[in-house]
Amino acid sequence: MTRNLDPHDVRLFSGRSNIPLARNIAQHLDIPLEETRFSKFSNDNLFVQLGASVRGRTVYLVQSMTPPVSDHLVELLMMLDIAKSAAAREIHAIIPYFSYARSDKKDAPRISITARLIADLLRTSGATHVMTMTLHSPQVHGFFSIPADPLTARMTLEQFIRQRPLDPKKDVVVAPDMGRAKPAARFAAGLGLPIASADKTRVSDTEVKIGGLIGRQVEGFEHALVYDDEIATAGSVVELSEVLVESGIKRITLICTHGLFLGPAVERIKSIPQIQEVITTDTVERPSERRPPNLTVLSVGNVFAEAIRQNYLRRSIGELFEGMET
Incomplete structure (x- = not known):
């Protein structure tokens, strides 16, 4: 169990997006998950109250940007503002899933680069540091004007996969597009497996076209491990x-x-009988109807807990992931 945090100094709170993960983090840190009270007024305005004093303390706020994204974002911004107004010494936003990492560029006229906007809102609301995991667009890290640490779940996923027999002549890691080819190559190298990558063109938010495989082909292999960020x-x-x-x-x-499995995702996965297993982490809490068959969920609570400990003790978070990238 991770220790070395002063329970009189550290306060850990959670929004409503992923309370089980927040509890897991608290358990690994051996500190309580403090109460946060939420309600709505008759005019639909949100009321948030932190249930413990934060004056002069180090505060960690856990909140994923999962559906309903806007509600969960406002909850987080209000929690940050409350901690700032209540004179917390440090305020750390722990965002396991940062959904707006997809909105990293202006690829159409008159649109917002929303990832940068959210980064600014977090700082303005009171965050002194942000911790997240596996950004869809790594360059979003550069949008933050406060310290930000994007963690990786690769070690957790690799350790789980290594428990089963792997054969580089039968098993191949496949990236769904060239944007994920480098992370998939690192994942494949960690498992001692070959790598292939697809050529993808996005048609709409929910539709893509795969033009084929680039470079290594998969003829002769029996088992494909498709590796994606979300x-x-x-x-x-x-x-x-x-x-x-x-x-x-x-x-x-x-x-x-990040396994969100939104809209037609579960039925789409069911339509391919060769998809025999789905492996994800608990950065996203999902109801039973959004769980595909043969789903395995690995917890990254220990990863966040260890990173929080390193941060609190003023030690390098990078040491936890030496040789690892998202």
């Missing part, structure tokens, strides 16, 4: 799975850090 509507991974099956792949394992 699965939302599953359009990319299912389209890729169809290409893999046509190429002779008999078994497919989907692996991602």
Whole structure:
């Protein structure tokens, strides 16, 4: 169990997006998860109250940006503002899933670069530091004008996969597009497996076209491990799975850090019988209807807890992930 935190100095609170993960973090840190009170007024305005004094203390606020994203974002901003107004010494926003990391550029006229806007709002609301995990667009890290630490779940995922027999002549890691090719290559290297990558064109928010595989082909392999940062509507991974099956792949394992499984995702995954396992983490809390068959959820509570400990003790967080990148 992770220790070395002063329970009289540290306060850990959670929004409503992922209370089980926050409890897991608290358990690893051996500190209580303090109460946070939420309610709504008759005019639909949100009321938030932190249930313990934060004056002069180090405060950690856990909140994922999961649906309903706007509600959870406002909760977090209010919690940050409360901690700042109540004279907390340090205020750390722990955001396991940062959904606006997709909005990293102006790729159409008259739109917002929302990731930068959210980064500014977090700072303005009182955050002195942000900790998140596996940003969809790594360059979003540069939008923060306060210290920000994007953690990785790769070690957790690798350790789980290594528990089963792997054969570099039968098993291959596949990236769904060139943007994820480098992280997938690192993941494959950690497992001692070859890597392949797909050529993807996005048609809409929920539809993609896979033009084929780039470089290494998968003929002769039996099992594909599709490695992505997140699965939302599953359009990319299912389209890729169809290409893999046509190429002779008999078994497919989907692996991602953030498993949202929104809209048609579960039915899409069910439509490909060769998808025999889905592995994700608990950065996102999901109801039972958004859980595909054969889903395995690995906790990253220990990863966040250890990073929080390193941060509190003024030690390098990077030491936890030497040789690891998202």
